[in-house]
Amino acid sequence: MRAFVRGLCLASALALGAVTIAGCQREQQATEEGPTTPSNAEREAAMAAEQLAALGGPANAQQRALFEGEFQASGGIGALDTGEGSSEGAWELRLLPDYAQFSRPGLGEDGGIPGERDYRERGMRVVAGAVTITIMNQACTSSGGELPYTAHVLFEGVAYTGCARRGISDGPRPTxxxxxxxxxxxxxxxxxxxxxxxxxxxxxxxxxxxxxxxxxxxxxxxxxxxxxxxxxxxxxxxxxxxxxxxxxxxxxxxxxxxxxxxxxxxxxxxxxxxxxxxxxxxxxxxxxx
The missing domain is CATH 3.10.450 (Nuclear Transport Factor 2; Chain: A,)
Incomplete structure (x- = not known):
């Protein structure tokens, strides 16, 4: 591929002169360097902006009431969007007023103290440590049965999607x-x-x-x-x-x-x-x- 680009540039340069040579040099350099892979932080920022836009404008009192209190969410293979077609194992989120815990069996737990919740027309966004959590008022069936909310969790450049409900269950945790x-x-x-x-x-x-x-x-x-x-x-x-x-x-x-x-x-x-x-x-x- 690189040899082809050089040959094409040389032929164009002979016909069109120095301006073409300079342009070909820039094109050859870009071809050899290849596309830049975004970092986890850049990928996560782009996904966060997209999710926030989907939540709409500021919530009124009635809309805000739908996203107050505790939430529990979970997901697994087939309920994950990394933007690259990859997948991860089961995960669980527990969102409390004073702490958020994101668990992935075999990979430990992450989370932290939640910041102020950003209430919007169609959902809520909150950041807890390195975890960004979005809860939407959207029916979800990806975890087998239907739950009233859809949850998105951003962590280390990966977007996890699953089903959520209000309240915390003491039932078995995912393995x-x-x-x-x-x-x-x-x-x-x-x-x-x-x-x-x-x-x-x-x-x-x-x-x-x-x-x-x-x-x-x-x-x-x-x-x-x-x-x-x-x-x-x-x-x-x-x-x-x-x-x-x-x-x-x-x-x-x-x-x-x-x-x-x-x-x-x-x-x-x-x-x-x-x-x-x-x-x-x-x-x-x-x-x-």
């Missing part, structure tokens, strides 16, 4: 297995690499750019990290893990592939793991005490 069906092709490819079986998956998550990380505990107790493409057609990495290398939430639950229910264990319960269509994928083994 890495919340998006298990989407991870199955990569899990199968990685389990095929295990040398001692039955092997269990202790953690799995998408890494972006179509890759999935799967952590496996084999029957002999050894642990490995496997990185595959999301389709499970290619495994890039399969390497041992030390006992000290553990992700937050790893091992609770563990996933056992196949139809046979795992043998009962003290302080462990098992439940069937099913696909979106209701097909059994295997078993989730959870800690119970």
């Amino acid at each position: 890495w297995a919340s998006v298990l069906p989407e991870l199955i092709p990569a899990i199968d490819a990685c389990l095929a690499r295990a040398e001692t079986r039955p092997a269990r998956v202790t953690f799995a998550t998408t890494l972006g750019e179509g890759e999935v990380s799967v952590r496996i505990r084999e029957a002999n107790g050894s642990r490995h990290e496997c990185i595959s493409n999301s389709a499970g057609s290619e495994v890039f990495v399969f390497e041992p893990l030390s006992d000290l290398d553990r992700r937050p939430g790893e091992g609770d639950p563990e996933f056992v592939r196949g139809g046979g229910q795992p043998a009962a264990q003290n302080c462990r319960t098992s439940e069937a793991a099913v696909s979106r269509a209701g097909e059994q994928l295997g078993w989730l083994v959870r800690r119970s005490c």
